[in-house]
Amino acid sequence: MRSASTMASETASGHLAIGTPFTLPNGVTVKNRLVKAAMAEPYFTKDSLPHDQYNTNYATWAHGGWGMVITGNWYVDSKGCGGPGGVLLDNPSVPREVQVAKIAAFARAAAGVDGQTKVLVQLCHAGRQGIVGSGTRGLCEPGMAPSAVPQSVGSDIISRGLARLFFGGAPREMTHADIDAVVDKFASAAKLVADAGCHGVELHGAHGYLISQFLSAEANRRTDEYGGSALARARFAVRVVQAVRAVVPADFVVGIKLNSVDYQTDIIRKGGDGAEDEVEDAAKVDRERQLQGCIEQFAAIAAAGVDFVEVSGGSMADPQMSVGPPKSERTKAREAFFLSFAETFRASFPDVPLMVTGGFRSRSGMEEAVAGGGTDLVGIGRAAVVSPALPRDVVLNPDVPDPEARVDVPKYLPPWYLNWGPRLVGLGYENVIYGSMITKLGVESGGK
Template identity: 40%
Template sequence: MSSLGDSVKLPCGLVFPNRLAKAAMAELLAGSGNAPTPSLLKVYDQWAKGNWGAVLTGNVQVDVNHLGSPFDPALSDEYTDPETNKGLLDTWSKYAEASQQHGTPSIVQVCHPGRQSLRFAGRRGIFASPIAPSAIPLDMGDGFFQRWMSWFVFPPPREMTQADIDLVTRQFVDTARLMADAGFSGIELHGAHGYLIDQFLNPKSNIRTDAYGGNAANRARFVLDIIRQTRAVVPPTFCIGIKLNSADYNSSSFEDTMTQIGLLNEAGIDFLEVSGGTYEDPKMWDPNHSQPQKPKSTTTATREAFFLEFASAVRTRYPSLILMLTGGFRTRAGANYALSQNACDVIGIGRPAAIDPAFADRLLDEGLGEDEAKLNLGRVKMPAWMGWIPLRAVGAGWESSYYTQQIQRIAKGLRTIVPV
């Protein structure tokens, strides 16, 4: 059995010095210029010192016209080459240097929000539509208020044309090339949480009848093209991973997801991160979520990992795929349990890393007993009046914004506050 301190070698040759990875968390620190800022770099100074096996950045959007939040880092121009885009490269190189200054590999999460693009985020204008594989709006609930809110916050998307698909594919590839030239160790495609790649993969949001829809393999074409075209232009040692959703499956789409993972495996991905949830159904922050058709796990260590059963199912089908499992880990015992079950190779840690940037160091420190090698995080309490807002996403949004504030406190050199 692997232990948390063991290194992991990815197919591209990149080595994570241990099994604990800081998971992607949007920092909202890129300012209105949507570029890495000194504040953003200060947070990465701290994560770089945390003894992580890998530091995954918060999502970087491939097109500044389509953002998840107004302060996401994003590509505002085409990236052609290091000489032509020297300014852009200098900015991103500083980010790569900050996050890798103590030798930890840093992997940039690359994203397009598709239909999950806020009306007021991005430079496309508040009346312009977001884009998506099919013109299916987000479903935030059935009532009048929920529909109106969903229309107001997330305008209904328009179906992407072939030209849109070609453009966005090129934007993903350009972003990957910029990150490789800037000195990052790799990228992770954000194919989870209902963003554009996930929208293509999922039959609920992709009802296309062309080569990008209709069956599991066709729905994977968009991401497989991105991977193939990226591989052709980045060094062979540059890592390409992907984060995928596990939880919102039913028995038919479970098989589809497995087919798609098989195709990603054949395409030569370096790792697969397993997560779950979307804005419509935010399971990624819900410790009480349960997977359909699965009995609820009973032991504390099993409960700690939200998506352990799904990761184990992937492991059985694709034993050589490097798996990272994210969601719910709070203790060394929980992380060790997931490794002991052979459910994953790498443990992804989100919220604890926003409270303690050196949480990995805490779990790896053999001088600390089990009662100290953990972080108890209470539920983030919403103001009572917010409970009246009949939207599933409100509680999750509140939870996420609490941790964003903690990341911003780290940037300011302030102590973080543990929710109790």
């Protein structure tokens, strides 16, 4: 491992690994290793398409020197939206030529004046995690999911009540016709953004959304070809990747985001206070089995043709990526599993580009991760909101010494009275704060 003094001299000479280009398997080259990752990005428009403010926000990131930017959720199904607002690609009330034109304007802005920032759209279907009344889903209409297993945000009575209120109770188990239709919607959405000039898509297979639900043994109780074994649970994700690949150009990037939490035992995810010994035992006994299931699933997904995988963590039921609780033993077990998850990917699939997201705050940490072979791309979320020009002005700026090449990301804790409620409330509180900050990026400076 290189010393800090070596890293400092390399910074001055411009030879940082994080500043070097990276070529994906399909031949697309990203100008550096720093990626503005997808976040909860609240935008409200009548036609559910990118608008001037949205484009200005992304132009700000492009001007900040990011090698690649990935949008927040763009929904592929009007009945599979995660909540109000956001971009909806399944909107028959808007002519396709209008959709292409508006997305093309976004793509040009997000690529920057020089056109060198790669622009990826995160495609998502919320499944059982969709909020009732979102998109074209009725207030009394159940969501759809692999199995009729309700979304959970906690086991106490308040959490159960909120889950029923927001998500509508038990979802409807998807039929084969439903599965075929949703696969087609992912493909249609990818074709739309490709025709509009975006460089690629990231399929959201994490954080409790539909692809993640199919991968998860907790959410997927099916006994047909889409459930049962870990490999069978990956069939839906494989079909989505294949369907997207079939309709986009060869130089169109197809990535996927996966979630370490879905490969952990229920006791690691949900164990309560005082269960530390039990959690530790469960982690030791089950980690190898869970990681093996992960390997089997991703082997199939990789074979379908992905250009990179983003390793993430957290879900609506366990949002540690957003609202970090005090580090109990079970929290430490989760974090250890997350590290094992990323390391297992790297060791098992050395030829598949890896993007790790979460916790990067300093040049030295980012450089160590890339130069040490731990990851190929560094995903940065809220730090990109606090410092939109982080690559240009700080991390890749040779005039900034290593000790100063970092960004502090404030935690916005909910008021004390909200701490008595489910953690979902805390997650929503901080998302609202950062969402408000996102919508103001570049507004005063015109994206400069």
